[in-house]
Amino acid sequence: xxxxxxxxxxxxxxxxxxxxxxxxxxxxxxxxxxxxxxxxxxxxxxxxxxxxxxxxxxxxxxxxxxxxxxxxxxxxxxxxxxxxxxxxxxxxxxxxxxxxxxxxxxxxxxxxxxxxxxxxxxxxxxxxxxxxxxxxxxxxxxxxxxxxxxxxxxxxxxxxxxxxxxxxxxxxxxxxxxxxxxxxxxxxxxxxxxxxxxxxxxxxxxxxxxxxxxxxxxxxxxxxxxxxxxxxxxxxxxxxxxxxxxxxxxxxxxxxxxxxxxxxxxxxxxxxxxxxxxxxxxxxxxxxxxxxxxxxxxxxxxxxxxxxxxxxxxxxxxxxxxxxxxxxxxxxxxxxxxxxxxxxxxxxxxxxxxxxxxxxxxxxxxxxxxxxxxxxxxxxxxxxxxxxxxxxxxxxxxxxxxxxxxxxxxxxxxxxxxxxxxxxxxxxxxxxxxxxxxxxxxxxxxxxxxxxxxxxxxxxxxxxxxxxxxxxxxxxxxxxxxxxxxxxxxxxxxxxxxxxxxxxxxxxxxxxxxxxxxxxxxxxxxxxxxxxxxxxxxxxxxxxxxxxxxxxxxxxxxxxxxxxxxxxxxxxxxxxxxxxxxxxxxxxxxxxxxxxxxxxxxxxxxxxxxxxxxxxxxxxxxxxxxxxxxxxxxxxxxxxxxxxxxxxxxxxxxxxxxxxxxxxxxxxxxxxxxxxxxxxxxxxxxxxxxxxxxxxxxxxxxxxxxxxxxxxxxxxxxxxxxxxxxxxxxxxxxxxxxxxxxxxxxxxxxxxxxxxxxxxxxxxxxxxxxxxxxxxxxxxxxxxxxxxxxxxxxxxxxxxxxxxxxxxxxxxxxxxxxxxxxxxxxxxxxxxxxxxxxxxxxxxxxxxxxxxxxxxxxxxxxxxxxxxxxxxxxxxx
Numbered sequence: 001x002x003x004x005x006x007x008x009x010x011x012x013x014x015x016x017x018x019x020x021x022x023x024x025x026x027x028x029x030x031x032x033x034x035x036x037x038x039x040x041x042x043x044x045x046x047x048x049x050x051x052x053x054x055x056x057x058x059x060x061x062x063x064x065x066x067x068x069x070x071x072x073x074x075x076x077x078x079x080x081x082x083x084x085x086x087x088x089x090x091x092x093x094x095x096x097x098x099x100x101x102x103x104x105x106x107x108x109x110x111x112x113x114x115x116x117x118x119x120x121x122x123x124x125x126x127x128x129x130x131x132x133x134x135x136x137x138x139x140x141x142x143x144x145x146x147x148x149x150x151x152x153x154x155x156x157x158x159x160x161x162x163x164x165x166x167x168x169x170x171x172x173x174x175x176x177x178x179x180x181x182x183x184x185x186x187x188x189x190x191x192x193x194x195x196x197x198x199x200x201x202x203x204x205x206x207x208x209x210x211x212x213x214x215x216x217x218x219x220x221x222x223x224x225x226x227x228x229x230x231x232x233x234x235x236x237x238x239x240x241x242x243x244x245x246x247x248x249x250x251x252x253x254x255x256x257x258x259x260x261x262x263x264x265x266x267x268x269x270x271x272x273x274x275x276x277x278x279x280x281x282x283x284x285x286x287x288x289x290x291x292x293x294x295x296x297x298x299x300x301x302x303x304x305x306x307x308x309x310x311x312x313x314x315x316x317x318x319x320x321x322x323x324x325x326x327x328x329x330x331x332x333x334x335x336x337x338x339x340x341x342x343x344x345x346x347x348x349x350x351x352x353x354x355x356x357x358x359x360x361x362x363x364x365x366x367x368x369x370x371x372x373x374x375x376x377x378x379x380x381x382x383x384x385x386x387x388x389x390x391x392x393x394x395x396x397x398x399x400x401x402x403x404x405x406x407x408x409x410x411x412x413x414x415x416x417x418x419x420x421x422x423x424x425x426x427x428x429x430x431x432x433x434x435x436x437x438x439x440x441x442x443x444x445x446x447x448x449x450x451x452x453x454x455x456x457x458x459x460x461x462x463x464x465x466x467x468x469x470x471x472x473x474x475x476x477x478x479x480x481x482x483x484x485x486x487x488x489x490x491x492x493x494x495x496x497x498x499x500x501x502x503x504x505x506x507x508x509x510x511x512x513x514x515x516x517x518x519x520x521x522x523x524x525x526x527x528x529x530x531x532x533x534x535x536x537x538x539x540x541x542x543x544x545x546x547x548x549x550x551x552x553x554x555x556x557x558x559x560x561x562x563x564x565x566x567x568x569x570x571x572x573x574x575x576x577x578x579x580x581x582x583x584x585x586x587x588x589x590x591x592x593x594x595x596x597x598x599x600x601x602x603x604x605x606x607x608x609x610x611x612x613x614x615x616x617x618x619x620x621x622x623x624x625x626x627x628x629x630x631x632x633x634x635x636x637x638x639x640x641x642x643x644x645x646x647x648x649x650x651x652x653x654x655x656x657x658x659x660x661x662x663x664x665x666x667x668x669x670x671x672x673x674x675x676x677x678x679x680x681x682x683x684x685x686x687x688x689x690x691x692x693x694x695x696x697x698x699x700x701x702x703x704x705x706x707x708x709x710x711x712x713x714x715x716x717x718x719x720x721x722x723x724x725x726x727x728x729x730x731x732x733x734x735x736x737x738x739x740x741x742x743x744x745x746x747x748x749x750x751x752x753x754x755x756x757x758x759x760x761x762x763x764x765x766x767x768x769x770x771x772x773x774x775x776x777x778x779x780x781x782x783x784x785x786x787x788x789x790x791x792x793x794x795x796x797x798x799x800x801x802x803x804x805x806x807x808x809x810x811x812x813x814x815x816x817x818x819x820x821x822x823x824x825x826x827x828x829x830x831x832x833x834x835x836x837x838x839x840x841x842x843x844x845x846x847x848x849x850x851x852x853x854x855x856x857x858x859x860x861x862x863x864x865x866x867x868x869x870x871x872x873x874x875x876x877x
Contacts, residue, residue, distance in 0.1 A: 003482060003507075004540035005097065005138040010811075010848070011253055011263065015087055015098045018072060018251040019237060020105050022085065024064045025056055025715040028679070029111030048198075048206035049165030052112045052234045060641070060715075068250050077248060083235035084247035086216075090258035091241045091525065092265075092505065092532030096131045099212050099239050104143050106210065107170045114164070114207040116231065117174045120218035125152065128174050128214065130481055146170060153179055155187040159194045161203040173209075177219050181227035205232035212237050217244040242525065255570050260777065262544070264532040265510075265551040268759070269562045269585060270380065272373045272554060278302055278309045281332040282363035283323070285356045286313060290343035297341050297348045304328035316341070316348070323350075359407065359516070367418065369556050370515045374419070375426040377402055377513040377554045381492065382436050384510050388548060389439065398537040398548075399485050402511035403530055404495045409452050411515075412495050419515060423448060423493065442490035450495040451477040481506060487538050507533040507542075513554040524566040528553060546802070547757050585759065592756040592763070598770040599748060603796035603820040603829075610831050610866050611818055614744040615859050617807060621735040623695060626727065631702035633723040640708040640716050679713060688721045689728065699724065732809050733851045738859045746804060754803055766797075774799045780872065781816070784836050787874035788819070794877070795829070796820040808855035810848055815856050815868075819877060832867040833860050834877060 058080050065085075066076040089095040099117075106112045119125045132150045140146075149167065151160065153175040164171050180188045180201060188200045195203065209231060213219060216238040219228065228236060238247060241255070258264050284300040296317045302309045304327055314326060316338055323336040335352035342349070346358040356362065381402045388398060404419075406412055411419040424444050431441045441447070477496070483489050485508055494509075509531030531551045535543045543549065555562050598604065681700070682693045689696070700706050700720070709716045751770070758775035764782050765773045766789045776782040781799075788794045797819045805812040817834040835853055853870060860868040871877060 002540050003134055003485070003536055004542075005135060006542060007138070007142055009094070011261070012094055012098050012101075014072070015089060015251045015253070016102045016105055018068050019085065019087065019102050020109060021068050021718075022061060022064050022235075022250065023054075023056065023106070023110055024718045025060050025712060026110045027055060027714055029107070029109060046206050048203050049162075050113065050168055051165075051207035052114050052210060053208065054234055065248055065250065072251055074249055074252060081248055083233070084238060085235065086238045086240075086243055086246045086249045088243055088246070088249065088252040088254065089239065089241060090253055090255045090264065090532075091529040092534075093253055093258050093263050094533075095239050095241070096128060096214070097135065099214075099237065100131060100135055101139065101142075102237070103170075103172060103210075103212070104139050104146075107146070108143055112210055112234075113168065113170050114209040115170075115172045115212065116204070116209045116233075117172065117212045117214060118177055118219070118228065119174065119214045120177055121215075122176070124214055125174055125176055130479075132172065132174075134482065148172070150174070153188075155179060158187060158192055158200040161200050162195060165203040165207050177224055177227060180230070181223050182230070201230065205230075208232060208234045210234050210237065212239065215240050215242075217242050220244050241529075262546065262549070263534070265534065265549045266546070267528055267532075267566075268550055268552050268589065270376055270552055270554045271562070271585075272369055272376060272556055279332075280363045281323075281330075281336065282311065282361075283336070283356060284361040284364060285348055285358050288341060288343050288346050288348065288358045295341045295343045299348070301333070302327060302330060304330050370419070371422045371426075373513050373515060373554050373556060374404075374422045375430075377404070377511050378423070378426045378430050378493070380511050380552050380554065382430055382439065382441075385439050386436060391545070391548065392537070396537045396539065397487060398535055398543060399487050399489075399508050400492065400510050401484060401506055401508045402493050402513065403506075403509045404493065405512070405514045405516075405527070406495060406497065407516045409450075409497055412450050413452065419495070427493075442492075446490040448493040448495065449491055452497055484508070485536060485540075505530045505533055508535045510535070510550065511552050511554060514556065516556065524562065525569050528566070547755065585761070588760040589757065590760060590763075592758065592775060593772045594751060595770055595772060598751075601770055601796070604770050604798070606829070607796060607798070607818055607820050607831050608748065610863055611833065611860070612745045612747075613740045613863060614746065615738040615806070615862060616741055617736050617738045617809070617855070617858075619732045619736055619809065621731040626731060627695065627698050627702060629731065630699045630724045630727045633727050634699065634703035634705050634720055637705070637719045637723050640705075640711045640719065642711050678709060679717065681709065681717065684717055685721055685724065689724050691724070691728075696724075729810075729851065733854050736809070736855055736858050738862045740862060750803060751801070754801060756801070768794060768796055769798050771798075778838070780836055780838050784817070784871075784874050788817075788877070791874070793821050793823055794819060795822050800833075806856050806859045808852055810852050810855070813852040813856045813859075815860075821877065830867065831865055832869060832877070835868075835870045837870060837872060 061083070062077075062080045065080065069076045087095075087098070089098065103115050107115075117128055119128060129150075129152065136148075147169040148171075149163075149169065150172040151174070153173055154160070164173055180186060182189070191197050191199055211228065211231060211233040213228070213236050217240055219225070236247075253263075259266075282300075282302050286298040286300055288295070288297045290296075294317050296315050298313055298315055300311060300313045301323060303312050303314075309330065319338055319340050321338040323338075324330070324333040327333045335350070336354070337351040339349040339351045341347075347355050347360075349355040354362070381400060384400050388400065392398065404423075406419055411417045414420070427444045427447065430436065431444070477494075484491060484494070484506060512527060512531050514527065528551060534549055537543055553562065595601070682696050685691070685696045686693055691699075703720075705716075705720075756771070756775060762777075763773045763775050764785050766785060768789050774785050776785060776799075785797075785799070788797045797817060800815055800818055802814055805814050807813075815833050816836050819832050819834060821830040821832065822828070833856075835856065857868045860866045869877070
């Protein structure tokens with residue numbers, strides 16, 4: 001099975017465009033519309049090879065960045081802080097796809113050929129390589145079969161760097177930060193006979209590469225920063241969901257935005273908890289840490305309080321500490337006196353002979369909890385398979401996967417491992433139930449497997465996730481990524497070490513279960529990140545069904561604690577307030593029910609008979625009007641600046657801290673050169689706008705700005721194209737006309753076929769609709785529904801389902817509300833469709849949002865007795 005990639009997702013195109021437009025004004029690549037300026041070319045040739053060359057000055061880059069930030073609603077910077085640029089994208093939204101496509105865009109448009117992807121770990125490296133492999137055909141469809149080499153830097157094959165430097169074709173090298181930081185044993189910094197006595201790094205430096213920094217928050221140390229600068233990059237493009245520091249930020253798609261845009265799965269938590277047994281001593285060793293002056297063990301135990309015993313965490317740093325005294329003399333703790341704490345081996349010993357390792361517990365029900373977690377995970381998995389089988393037609397089915405994180409590998413890999421045996425028992429019990437008979441489930445031997453690092457004898461072992469021993473495990477699970485999605489492959493349940501935290505995910509992971517001796521110490525964002533991506537069906541296409549797209553975390557902690565931890569992490573890492581209501585309690589999921597005899601509801605039927613029709617649109621605009629408006633837009637565009645040359649005079653000094661410099665003077669002057677090769681202006685603009693050459697020629701002539709082409713050809717083309725596109729889109733919306741399609745309408749049966757299921761925390765009970773409750777997406781919608789439900793003049797209202805859409809040139813539009821209003825004492829009824837927004841100020845909404853709403857208004861205008869209105873509150877209805 002092959003994953004299909006969507007080429008036209010707006011948020012991804014926006015992220016790509018945000019980087020490409022940093023270089024607006026850079027001459028175009030050969031073979032397209034290159035501007036050939038005397039003495040200046042798009043790349044350069046040196047004795048070591050060919051490299052990227054930037055022909056823009058800092059002030060031009062700054063202007064471009066400010067314009068991008070304005071468009072993306074990011075506070076514009078006052079000055080350019082180096083050639084480092086941050087792109088912020090939430091986990092699961094296609095960050096790797098975005099930067100790989102950005103590489104192709106930069107190569108095709110500007111002719112840049114040398115790119116290096118810098119990664120912090122083996123796991124992320126393997127993920128990048130897998131993405132390079134599976135996107136190759138997709139990118140060839142978009143960009144043509146342009147020659148491309150991608151490979152991993154290997155210190156034992158440094159001679160490949162000569163090929164990297166000398167090739168004129170697109171080169172993508174993937175390298176781990178540890179391979180080129182300033183360590184004495186790094187071969188990349190040593191002179192090499194195979195490279196004519198050169199240091200390998202010199203061949204990289206000579207190419208002036210564009211660096212893609214994947215997960216840059218892991219590379220913020222001084223050593224890492226110095227290593228990155230040592231590659232002599234043209235610029236660094238830094239992609240992450242959890243930036244520690246932002247550099248000239250270009251784009252932001254945060255967790256709240258991604259969740260609200262339904263770009264990732266909904267998150268729900270299934271908590272498996274126990275009631276404390278206060279009849280026996282409970283001791284859980286949570287951590288043991290050593291500093292220069294003391295060793296401290298963090299221990300959870302039962303403390304006697306006024307209203308009874310309470311389980312608390314305490315810190316112990318002294319030998320001789322008596323747990324009987326600390327517990328306020330609970331009898332069962334007699335004899336538990338600390339003998340010593342061993343930080344090296346990670347255990348605490350008591351004078352009664354009992355010793356506990358870090359993570360170990362006595363007196364609790366850890367095994368019982370884990371056993372129930374496994375059972376609940378298998379049950380949830382089978383329920384998901386059953387639900388999907390009922391909802392998805394043959395040919396569009398999808399595979400369901402469950403992921404188990406375990407902290408002790410032997411608990412699964414050994415034949416008598418307790419986790420293995422519990423899973424087998426749970427699966428065999430559940431799979432034979434009549435409820436799951438139609439799933440035709442495979443035998444237990446075929447449905448589960450583990451991915452673990454191994455030792456020299458091939459035996460699985462516990463690891464930290466960043467060792468050489470993890471290589472094999474990561475490579476294996478990466479290699480199997482697509483196979484795991486195939487319905488022909490019976491493997492459904494994946495067991496892995498808790499070190500598998502980043503660099504791997506699978507879109508069809510729907511359940512994640514963390515099996516630890518103590519509460520999971522995994523970062524919540526790392527944990528859910530393995531399964532946030534939207535799933536794919538058996539054809540490899542993404543699924544956008546809200547009722548299917550749910551990630552269930554089976555946790556050994558309560559829902560409130562999990563939600564609080566996740567919220568805290570997001571606020572600390574992003575500064576963004578992430579409402580806990582976005583994390584759902586799986587046990588509070590419910591279906592929204594249609595009321596009895598809903599088909600006979602008078603107001604609903606009257607309303608539905610007016611709005612059920614489908615329409616087709618056509619776009620009408622006057623060519624002469626387009627010419628006039630586009631010419632005006634071009635006339636009003638910013639001044640096209642000549643390229644400038646700067647001279648900088650500085651004094652240098654050599655000190656024990658390195659080379660210091662002091663700027664003495666800066667001079668600037670416009671370049672006085674003769675344009676030797678103007679690009680084919682009409683062809684370029686025609687390709688970008690699809691207007692005729694004649695229309696483009698008239699627009700340019702009427703704009704009176706054509707002479708600006710001699711100032712800076714590329715900047716002129718970029719600004720003109722943008723001005724024409726904006727004008728065309730606005731006129732398309734203004735000139736759109738709809739007509740009803742005879743015999744084509746939405747049928748009432750769709751309300752029964754498309755069940756609505758959500759969470760109690762995101763629902764509001766109502767009486768004035770055909771449903772007993774409504775699922776809301778925002779506080780604005782919740783308040784709107786509650787106020788409508790209380791009004792005497794509102795006879796009926798309906799939150800229009802997601803399948804009710806209107807076609808527009810900008811994509812599908814799903815209006816919010818359909819309402820029937822009847823003033824008290826009057827017979828006439830008003831039938832209207834409302835769009836709820838937090839503001840009516842169009843400047844605070846995206847242009848595409850406003851345009852889709854305008855198209856929706858035009859659609860409802862052709863339906864009889866239906867009014868369309870944009871509102872922020874129920875009082876405006």
